[in-house]
Amino acid sequence: MSPVLAGVLQLAALVGALALVHRPLGDYLAAVYSSTRHLRVEKWIYRCIGANPSVQLRWPAYLRSVLAFSLAGVLFLYLLQRVQGSLPLSYGFTSISPHQAFNTAASFVANTNWQSYSGEQSMGHVVQTGGLAVQNFLSAAVGIAVAIALVRGFARSRTGELGNFWADLVRGLVRVLIPMAVIGALVLVACGVIQNFAGIHEIGQFDGGVQQTNGGAVASQEVIKELGTNGGGYFNANSAHPFENPNGLSNLFEIFLILVIPVSLTRTFGRMVGSTRQGYAILGTMGVIWLGFSALMLWTEFHHGGAALQEAGGAMEGKETRFGVAGSALFSATTTLTSTGAVNSFHSSNTGLGGGLDLLGMMLGEIAPGGVGSGLYGMLIMAVIAVFIAGLMVGRTPEYLGKKIGTREIKFAACYILVTPTLVLGFTAASLALATPPDSILNTAGNSVHGSGAHGFSEVLYAFTSGANNNGSAFAGLNANTQWYNTTIGLAILLGRFLPMVFVLALAGSLAEQQPVPKTAGTLRTEQPLFAGLLVGAILIITGLTFFPALALGPLAEGLA
Template sequence: MSPVLADVLQVSALLVALALVHRPFGDYMAAVYCSRKHLRVERWIYRSVGANPDAEMRWPAYLRAVLVFSAVGVLFLYLLQRVQDKLPLSLGFKAITPDQAFNTAASFVSNTNWQSYSGESAMGHVTQTMGLAVQNFVSAAVGIAVAVALVRGFARSRTGELGNFWADLVRGIVRILVPVSVIAAIVLVALGAVQNFGDIHHITTLTGDKQGISPGAMASQEAIKDLGTNGGGYANANSSHPFENPNGFSNLLEIFLLLVIPFSLPRTFGKMVGSVKQGYAILAAMAMIWFAGVVAVTILEFQHPGTASQAAGGAMEGKEQRFGEGASSLFSVSTTMTSTGSVNSFHDSFSGLSGGVLLLGMMLGEIAPGGVGSGLYGMLIMAVIAVFIAGLMVGRTPEYLGKKIGTREIKLAACYILISPAVALIGTALAMALGKGQSSMTNVGAHGFSEVLYAYTSGANNNGSAFAGFAANTPYHNTALGLCMLLGRFLPMVFVLALAGSLTEQKPVPVTAGTLRTEKPLFTGLLVGAILIITGLTFFPALALGPLAEGLTS
C-alpha cells in the first residue's frame, strides 16, 4: 500500500470514528450537565470540600470559585515539586528549582502543560501521578465547566444564574474524564504502552555507555493528557516515545482522544440551547479549519524541498519512522489546534511554511476544534463577533440565539479576543528586546525568531508544544512563560463568564424575518472568514518575520 493511500485511509478512519461518537457522546455530556441528580461519590466529594452543589451562582461567584480553586492547585503543585526529594518513589531525583516549579505549576493548572524539564529524568512517580496527572483531570474539567456556563448564558433568560461551579467540575471529572480515561488507558496498555511504578533500569548500550531507562504510569497519563487536551508527557520525547505511543494503532487512538471531546461539545451546546442545528454550524466551522490545516501541512511536508527529503518521500527529520510523514502531520495539526501540546514529532524540524500553519493554528485561539471547553467558548465568542459584523453590514442590532449583542456584550467579546495576541506578542517582543530570546535560540535568522514566537504563542494560548530547539529552562523564560500561561488562561475566563452573566439576564428576542439564521451554511462561512481575517490582521506581521520569511526563502 502506498504511503499516500495509507494516510488517506487513516484520516478517513479517524473521521468515521469521530462521526460515530459525536451524537451519543455529545448528548451524554449535555445530560451530565443538565442533570439534577448527584451520584454517591459526588456527594462525598461535595461534603469533603464543603460545597453545596444545588446552590446556583451568578457570574462573579462562579469566577471566584474558578480562580480560588486554580490558585490552590498552583500552590499545591509548586510545593509538591519543591519537596519531591523527600517523597517516596522519588527515584532519587532532586527537588525542582523554584523558577521551574512555578513554571510547571502554572503550566499544568492552566491546562498548558508546557515542560521545560525532561520528565523521565526530573519527576518522581508521586509528583507525576499525584501532581501532574491530577491536574490533567481538574484543569480539563475547569475548561468544560466555563464553556457550559457560557452555554447556559445563551440558554437561560432573566435569571443571572450560571449553575454551580463545584457541581460542573466534579461531574466533568467523575462522569466524563475518569471513565473514558480508564478505558483508553487499558487499550493503550494492550497496545504496548508502559504502566508501572518500577525503578530506573540501568543498561549498557552497544557503545559501552550506561543509560537509565525510566518506567512509570505512562498509559494512564497518556490517556488523560490527550483526552483532556493537556499534552504533558511522562517522557521528554512525549508521544514520540515508544513507551507512551508504541505503534500506529496507538497513535491513531491518541489523535482520536485529542479530538473527541472538542468535536463532540458542539452537539452538547446544540442540545442545551434547544437547537442541534446551531451545534452543527459551530462544528462545521471547526472542522473546515482543522481539515484545511491537515491538508496544508501534509502537502507541505511531502513536498519539502531537497534531494534527501524527496528520496525519503517527504521531510522525515524529527519524525518517527513507525508513524511516517502523514501520521506526524495529522498529529501535529490536531495537537496545535486543540490546545494540547502533545507531540509525536518535533515541530522544530518541520518546513518553514508548515511550521507557520502550526503556529497559525494556535494563533486562531485554538478553536478548531480547540481545547476541552476552551475551544467551544472561544468559538462562541467568535460567533458573537461574526454576528456583530453581520449586523453592521445591514444596519440591524445583532442577535445570537435569541439574545441581543449590545455594547456590553461586544466589549466583553472584544476584550476576550485581544488577550491572547497581546500576551503572546508582548512576551515575544520583551524576550527579543532583552536578549533572552536570542540567547535561547538554537537557530539564527527567521527560524530562530519562529522558535521564540512559537514558545510565547504556545504559552499564551495554553497549548504547551514547542519548537524543540528553543532552550526554555532559564529563570527568565520559566517565569515569563509561567505568567503568560496564567494570563492566557484565566483573563479570558473573566470575560467569558461576564458575557455569560450578561446574556442570562436578558429576555429572549423573538425571531423575525430580519433575524440572521445562524444555523445556515452562510453563517458558517461568515464565521470562518471572521476568524481568519481577525487573526490574520493581528498576527500577520509576526508570521512574516518568522515562518513566512523562512518558507519563502528556502
C-alpha cells in the same frame, strides 16, 4: 501503499470514528450537565469540600470559585515539586528550582503543560502521578465547566445564574473524564504503552549496549494527557517516545482522544440551547478549519524541495519512522488546533510553511475544535463577533440564539480576543529586545535560541504563542529552562488561561440576564451554512490581521526563502 494514501486513509478513519461517537457522547454530556440528580460518590465529595451543589451562582461567584480552585492547585503543585527530594519514590531526584516549579505548576493547572524539563530525568512517581496527572484531570474539568456556563448563558433568560461550579467540576470528573480515561488507558496498554511503578533500571539496546531508564504509570497519564487536551508527556520525547506511543495504531488512537470531547461538545451545545442545528453549524466551522489545516500540513510535509527530502519521500528529519510523515503531520495539525501540546515529532523540523501552520493553528485561538471546553467557548466568542459584523453590514441590531449582542456583550468579546495577541507579541518583543549575554542569569535570548534569523525568531514566537494559548508544545529549538523564560512563559500561561475566562463568564452572565428576542424575517439564520462560512472568514481575517506581520518575519520568510 504510498505514504500519501496512508495519510488520506488515516484522515478518513479519524473522521469516521468521530462521527460515530459525536451524537451519543454529546447527548450524554448534555444529560450530565443538565441533571439535577447527584450520585452518592458526588455527595461524598461535596461533603468533603464543603460545597452545596444546589446553589446557583451568578458569574462573579462562579468566577471566584474557578480562580480560588485554580490558585489552590498552583500552590499545591508548586510545593509538591519543591519538596520532591523528601518524597518517597523520587529515586534520587532533587527538588525542582523555584522558577521552574512555578512554571510547571502554572502550566499544568492552566491545562497548558509546557515543559522546560525532561520528565524522566527530573520528576519522581509521586510528582508525576500524584501532582501532574491529577492536574490533567482537574484542569480539563475546569475548562468544560466554563464552557457549560457560557452555554447556559445562551440557554437561560431573565436570570444571571450560570449553575454551580463545584457541581460542574465534580460531574466532569466523576461522570466523564475518569470513566473515559480508564477505558482509554486499557486500550493504550493493549497497544503497548507501559503502566508500572518501576524505578531506574537498565534496558538492552539493538547494538548490544545498555541504557538506563525508568518506568511509570504512563498509560494512565498518557490517556488524560490527550483526552483532556493537556499535552504534558511522562518522558521528554513526549508522544514520540515508544513507551508513550509505541506504534501507528496507538498514534491514531491518541489523535482520536484529543478530538473526541471537543467535537462532541458541539452536540452538547446544540442540545442545551434547544437547537441541534446550531451545534452542527459550530461543528461544521470547526471541521472545515481542521480538515483544511490537516490537508495543508500533509501537503507541505510531503511536497518539498531538495534532493534529500525527495529521496526520503517526505520531510522526515525530526519525525518518527514508526509514524511516518502522515502520522506526524496529522498529529501536529491536531495538537496545535487544540490546546493539547502533545507532540510526536519536532515541530522545529517541519518545513517552513509547516511550522507556520502550527503557529497559525494556535494563533486562531485553538478553536478547531480547540481544547476541552476552551475550544467551544472560544468558538462561541468568535460567533458573537461574526454576528456583530453581520449586523454592521445590514444595519441591524445583531442577535445570536435569541440574545441581543449589544455594547456590553461586544466589549466582553473584544477583550477576550485581545488578551492572547497582547501577551504573545508583547513577551516575544521583550525577549528579543532585552537580549542578554549567554552567561546572564536571565538569558532572554543569548544561547537560548538555537536557530538563527527567521527560524530563531519563530522559536521565541512559538514559545509564547504556545504558552498564552494554553497549548504547551515547543518548537524544540529553544532552551526555555532559564529564569527569564520560566517566569515570563509562566505568566503568559496564567494570564492567557484565566483572563479570557473572566470575559467569558461576564458575557455568560450578561446573556443570561436578557429576555429572549423573538425571531423575525430579518433575523440572521445562524444555523445555516452561510453563517458558518462567515464565521470561518471572520476567524481567519481577525487572526491574519493580528499576527500576519509576526508570521511574515518568521515562518513565512523561512518557507519562501
